[in-house]
Amino acid sequence: MHIMEGVLPATHALGWTLASLPPIAFGLRRMRQQFRERPESRLVLGASAGFTFVLSALKLPSIAGSSSHPTGIGLGALLLGPAIMSVLGMVVLLFQALLLAHGGITTLGANVFAMAIVGSYVANGVYRAGVLMHLPFALCVFAAAALSDLATYSVTALQLAWAFPDPRSGTYGAALKFLGLFGISQIPLALLEGALTVVVMNLLRNHAFDLVARLMPAFRSSPR
Amino acid sequence: MNLGTSAPSERCLSKRWRSYAVLIVLLSAIVAAAIFGQARADRLIGTDERAEQVIQELRPGYRRWFVPWFVPSRSTERVLFGLQASLGVALITYAIVSYRRFNARRQRHASSD
Numbered sequence: 001m002h003i004m005e006g007v008l009p010a011t012h013a014l015g016w017t018l019a020s021l022p023p024i025a026f027g028l029r030r031m032r033q034q035f036r037e038r039p040e041s042r043l044v045l046g047a048s049a050g051f052t053f054v055l056s057a058l059k060l061p062s063i064a065g066s067s068s069h070p071t072g073i074g075l076g077a078l079l080l081g082p083a084i085m086s087v088l089g090m091v092v093l094l095f096q097a098l099l100l101a102h103g104g105i106t107t108l109g110a111n112v113f114a115m116a117i118v119g120s121y122v123a124n125g126v127y128r129a130g131v132l133m134h135l136p137f138a139l140c141v142f143a144a145a146a147l148s149d150l151a152t153y154s155v156t157a158l159q160l161a162w163a164f165p166d167p168r169s170g171t172y173g174a175a176l177k178f179l180g181l182f183g184i185s186q187i188p189l190a191l192l193e194g195a196l197t198v199v200v201m202n203l204l205r206n207h208a209f210d211l212v213a214r215l216m217p218a219f220r221s222s223p224r
Numbered sequence: 225m226n227l228g229t230s231a232p233s234e235r236c237l238s239k240r241w242r243s244y245a246v247l248i249v250l251l252s253a254i255v256a257a258a259i260f261g262q263a264r265a266d267r268l269i270g271t272d273e274r275a276e277q278v279i280q281e282l283r284p285g286y287r288r289w290f291v292p293w294f295v296p297s298r299s300t301e302r303v304l305f306g307l308q309a310s311l312g313v314a315l316i317t318y319a320i321v322s323y324r325r326f327n328a329r330r331q332r333h334a335s336s337d
Contacts, residue, residue, distance in 0.1 A: 004272050006290030007279065040326060047319035053312030057305045059270070068271040100304050101292045102272075160275060164282045177278055185271050208323055 002093065002111040003156060005104025012163045017109025020090075023117045027087040034084060034215075041080065041215055045088065048076030051200065052092050060189060068185045070193035071152050073119040074145030075200055078127050079215055082120035089116025114155040123148035141201045146194030153182040252313065 008016070034041050055072030072092075076085040090112045096102040103111045123144040130140030157178035166173035204212050279286055296304055 005292045006288035043319045043323050046315045050312040050315030054309050057309035101295045104292060106290050164279050166282055174282055181274055181278060
């Protein structure tokens, strides 16, 4: 789920766009640096973009009687780092906004902030915290991908609540309404995304260990 | 192939190919689910549309200030989502094939040195 075209008031849309610009600019700089230092990371970038494209195309029915989709941000955020994955997430959102009328150009800044930026940094932070706590590798990856997905939808709920406060209970009441709406539909999808990310990460661990370990310093030292 | 009598490198290659085959089959199944499973999801209201309903409850009469120039029909949307998933699968396949070539080249260089 992304915020639909024209839904956010213009000032909010502009504000979120401005807030997204510095992390995207930083991500582009990191991407150039990464390609210069490790040209082979282009392959991981392609695979991560592919994974995000596939997962965000999966419009699945949820237990709440609505449909939604996973984000696919977690894998790339772990392999390439959150800065680069922010840029990649923006490309996916732009593709969906232009070709699928899913999300929108006016709400691109807000959606980039929620999915590409917050989703990526949460995934990376959760993984690093898991490694520091010596949790099993699969659990670290699972938690990172699942919580990244949930963080995306939580931020989207808060963005909507800020723009459309409840007349009686204010932003807090609206946040509860939006969080309740997304929480029910998104929790099973977040779990599915976590499981799929673990499967792909294990394949990479078995077949491209050196490549991934060069890109992802915490990977080599992560618990088995 | 009889795994019991094959050489270790051959067994390893076969195991590796099996993993790639499993991944490609899994991704193809996902693309199929994106296209055909969406027919079921189409009958349900999307979470983004649900959010719009909540906005209407919070602020009755609120209208979007900008509407997209192109809104695909349900069936076109299904095809476009399928195309998106196919593009993803193509990118993953390209990355796997390129990595195998990159690795083979590196091993050749290592063995010639």
